[in-house]
Amino acid sequence: MSVDAVRAQLDVPSGEGRSLAWWGIVLTILTEGTLFAMLLFVYYYLFSRAQEWPLGDIQPPELFTISIRTAILFSSSATMSIADRALRRGRIGLTSVFLVLTFLLGALFLAGHVREMLILPEEFTWATNAYGSLFYVIVNFHGAHLLVGLIFLAFTFVALRRGRYSADSHEGFKVSGMYWHFVDAVWVFVFPTLYLVPHFLAK
Amino acid sequence: MSILDPETDSPQQVKRRLTEIWSDDAGTPGFFSSVDHKRVGHRYLVTSFVFFLIGGIQALMMRTQLAAPNANVLSPELYNRMLTMHGTTMFFLFLGTIISAWGNYIIPLAIGARDMAYPRLNMFSYWVFLFAGIFMYLSFFIGQIPDGGWFAYVPLTTDFSPDLGMDFWALGVVFLGISSTVGAVNFIVTTFKMRAPGLTMSRLPLVVWSTLTTSFMILFSFPAITVAPLLMAFDRIVGTHFFDPELGGDALLWQHLFWFWGHPIVYIVFLPPIGWLYMIIPTFARQRIAGYHWAVAATVATGFISFGVWVHHMFATGLPDVTAGFFSVASLGVSFPTAVAFFVFTATVWTARRIEWTASMLWAVGALISFAIGGISGVMVAVMPFDWQTHDTYFVVAHLHYVLVAGNVLPMFAAFHYWLPKVTGWMLSERLGKWSFWVTVIGLHLVFFPQHWLGLVGMPRRVYTYAEGLGWDTANLVSTVGAYLFALGVLISVVNFFWSRHRHVDAGPNPWGAGTLEWATTSPVAPYNFAQIPVVGDLYPLWDDQNRAIPQPVGIEPEPGGVVLAPEEEHHETLETVGLDARIGSVLEMAGPSYWPLWLAASLFVSFFGFLIHNLATLTAGVVAVGLSLIGWHWGHITGEEH
Numbered sequence: 001m002s003v004d005a006v007r008a009q010l011d012v013p014s015g016e017g018r019s020l021a022w023w024g025i026v027l028t029i030l031t032e033g034t035l036f037a038m039l040l041f042v043y044y045y046l047f048s049r050a051q052e053w054p055l056g057d058i059q060p061p062e063l064f065t066i067s068i069r070t071a072i073l074f075s076s077s078a079t080m081s082i083a084d085r086a087l088r089r090g091r092i093g094l095t096s097v098f099l100v101l102t103f104l105l106g107a108l109f110l111a112g113h114v115r116e117m118l119i120l121p122e123e124f125t126w127a128t129n130a131y132g133s134l135f136y137v138i139v140n141f142h143g144a145h146l147l148v149g150l151i152f153l154a155f156t157f158v159a160l161r162r163g164r165y166s167a168d169s170h171e172g173f174k175v176s177g178m179y180w181h182f183v184d185a186v187w188v189f190v191f192p193t194l195y196l197v198p199h200f201l202a203k
Numbered sequence: 204m205s206i207l208d209p210e211t212d213s214p215q216q217v218k219r220r221l222t223e224i225w226s227d228d229a230g231t232p233g234f235f236s237s238v239d240h241k242r243v244g245h246r247y248l249v250t251s252f253v254f255f256l257i258g259g260i261q262a263l264m265m266r267t268q269l270a271a272p273n274a275n276v277l278s279p280e281l282y283n284r285m286l287t288m289h290g291t292t293m294f295f296l297f298l299g300t301i302i303s304a305w306g307n308y309i310i311p312l313a314i315g316a317r318d319m320a321y322p323r324l325n326m327f328s329y330w331v332f333l334f335a336g337i338f339m340y341l342s343f344f345i346g347q348i349p350d351g352g353w354f355a356y357v358p359l360t361t362d363f364s365p366d367l368g369m370d371f372w373a374l375g376v377v378f379l380g381i382s383s384t385v386g387a388v389n390f391i392v393t394t395f396k397m398r399a400p401g402l403t404m405s406r407l408p409l410v411v412w413s414t415l416t417t418s419f420m421i422l423f424s425f426p427a428i429t430v431a432p433l434l435m436a437f438d439r440i441v442g443t444h445f446f447d448p449e450l451g452g453d454a455l456l457w458q459h460l461f462w463f464w465g466h467p468i469v470y471i472v473f474l475p476p477i478g479w480l481y482m483i484i485p486t487f488a489r490q491r492i493a494g495y496h497w498a499v500a501a502t503v504a505t506g507f508i509s510f511g512v513w514v515h516h517m518f519a520t521g522l523p524d525v526t527a528g529f530f531s532v533a534s535l536g537v538s539f540p541t542a543v544a545f546f547v548f549t550a551t552v553w554t555a556r557r558i559e560w561t562a563s564m565l566w567a568v569g570a571l572i573s574f575a576i577g578g579i580s581g582v583m584v585a586v587m588p589f590d591w592q593t594h595d596t597y598f599v600v601a602h603l604h605y606v607l608v609a610g611n612v613l614p615m616f617a618a619f620h621y622w623l624p625k626v627t628g629w630m631l632s633e634r635l636g637k638w639s640f641w642v643t644v645i646g647l648h649l650v651f652f653p654q655h656w657l658g659l660v661g662m663p664r665r666v667y668t669y670a671e672g673l674g675w676d677t678a679n680l681v682s683t684v685g686a687y688l689f690a691l692g693v694l695i696s697v698v699n700f701f702w703s704r705h706r707h708v709d710a711g712p713n714p715w716g717a718g719t720l721e722w723a724t725t726s727p728v729a730p731y732n733f734a735q736i737p738v739v740g741d742l743y744p745l746w747d748d749q750n751r752a753i754p755q756p757v758g759i760e761p762e763p764g765g766v767v768l769a770p771e772e773e774h775h776e777t778l779e780t781v782g783l784d785a786r787i788g789s790v791l792e793m794a795g796p797s798y799w800p801l802w803l804a805a806s807l808f809v810s811f812f813g814f815l816i817h818n819l820a821t822l823t824a825g826v827v828a829v830g831l832s833l834i835g836w837h838w839g840h841i842t843g844e845e846h
Contacts (some may be wrong), residue, residue, distance in 0.1 A: 002768070002770075002776075002790050003788075003789050003790045005205050005206050005738075005789070006205060006206070006766050006768075006778065006787060006790065007787055009766055010400055010738055010766060010787060012400040012401050012738060012785075012786065012787050012829075013784070013786045014785035014786050014787040014788070015781045015782050015787070015788065016781065016788070017396070017779075017780075017781025017782060017786075017788050018781075020320055020321070020392055020779070020791070021646060022398055023320075023391070023392045023395060023396065024321065024388060025386075027388045027392070027422060028388065028390055030421040030423070031384055031388075031423070031425070031426060032426075034422070034423050034426040035426035035429060035430060037431055038427055038429075038430040038460065038463075039427045042430065042434070042445065042456060044452055045453065045455065045456055045459070046445075046451060046452065049453055050451055054449040055450070066419060089448060105732075126441070126442075126443050127435075127441070127442040127443060127444070128450075128696070129444055129450040129451045129452075130443075130444045130447070130450055130451030130452040131437075131451055132443075132444075133434075133437070133443035133444050133445055133452075134445075135435065136443075136769050137434070137443065151830075155834075155837060155841055157843040158841050159840070159842075161316035162841065162842055164840075164841065172840075177429070177783070198484050
């Protein structure tokens, strides 16, 4: 272990810090989070200036399915946390199970997203009016991030099965978990904006 | 080995081993797979400067058209296109990238690191910059050049720019934003993690502080310049209605989004150049910077305040007075930290025993004095009634060019004279540098000073010509003559470069007797930067207590017992440090050469191009290629074959 040699050699204190990967993901989350904040700013800006909401004859979105999907997405954050704890205790098998579960819950949410896009009324598109533009762009932007998150999880699974992570070295695993939690956390803001505002703040 | 053992290895063997490890492959493969921060910085420098020249030619074309009333040099249509591309080229492709150029080259050296934290991401950031620049300039080949202004106000750019020009602009800007964002992440992590042991945050060179501040500003402001042009591209290409008031959109929304980025970016392109001056002026004053902590505080404060001033671009849009008042106060307030920076410079020079008036020092001081004029006119337009009077006139043109030319272009030349010997190993001619300085600076003031007056008497900006008999003729002619003089000054510097290269006066490691760490290694810099990891105990580690350069720098010859990190395998090894005080963390294996950054950037190019030409097949091919490149990039990490 050459770092011990370095420590013995130099008269500088040593310490433990965050990894490069941790810093990378935190900064990515900061800038991506700002990106979503910008999109939601656009939503509320146009909402605040509109005479009616939703615009035109568009019906507010249906709430039942989306509530279930929201519950599914949030529970995937819980399963990811369990996987992370399991890895820190060195239980690779349990980690795999909960990682797969996280992936499946995320995939289920995304499947619901695709279904929603397919069954939305034909006269309601992103070219209908600004309300339609906002809905489609923001919801698909989140969907795209979720897809990236799923790919991230798939990578992590392959790496886990190849023995890249253990109780002592689980930084990479933690980092993909952080991205997954971020995509879920964004939904905490996107869901009320796109689905609850047109119902409860309709004008 | 990680420690040099005099029993078994000589310094020469260590340096040979390090060269083997850190050198790129020879020839073309090495060119395309290199991830060396010095090559990244070098490429940024060349590309960025080429865009500076292109943008300058566009400015000359406009000034030629404006030399006399009712001139016919450029058609109104072509004038609009040149106006747009001048602003776009200068802001996006030059001002915003020259800071990455010096950042990439100098920062790892100034903090005693062997590379940036993410070397591959670093080269990726360059390739994206290059491809985004090419993307925007493809518009010249089909004659559909962007024509809606670099600020791209709607509805001019949504309803009245029917050709592909503004699509090139909008998608090109989104594309380029990727480069700036990943670059910013890289600078922050590099500053936090790659500093040499003992290089505490309070010994951090000010150029690193300013780039760190700038990088955080990029993280929070560039999302706006991603969202805004993307929504514009959607409006233009697929028919959404974000900016269309008839169907619930809003035209003013564009201005909010654009200026939420557009004002911080002014400070983003100005703080790092001030950081260069923070390095240059103490060297030639032979004096430690006065009020280091004040300079740090002023830099960080400017970063914060810059997010609260964007509405001062919109005083004439009829916003509520309270809103506008808040932004007016903030805009006045941002002059305070800038004034602190000036006091720091003044105090440093004031307390110096002797000042060396090298070309670099001339450019630096000339920059500060010229910048003060732009700062003062900035305070004037921050006052709302004054702004209403001068809004959209040449007064604003004069103000913004003073700030940007004196705040970025002149410091760039100071930095060329100061750091190019480190990059190339030879000195630039002092005499030609001084000639270039005087011609350029006189040109600068001739171009822009009369424009204040033109604005006050009512000449609107962004017009392709003006009528006779308005009393604007002489000032415009002077301005045009100044523009050519400025161009001549720049040309002298270009000649200086080639002539000095031919003359080849050897620079040696520390030609200026400077005190910071980038001068502790050879010129040009060895592939491994420092043969021995330096340990830092001072803001000016190369100066003795009389501010004289110590004769034997630390990074060139490894000493017995020095930490050299030259492993038997071909790994790029460096030391990772932690905490504000740069304690020793771990030995890090860094990513080596790779083609994936190039493939990923090229795939993004294909994707954006597919979007531009509305071709789903091309877009899909591009996105699939992006996915494959990402998998390829990370595959070695997943399988554990490389780190």
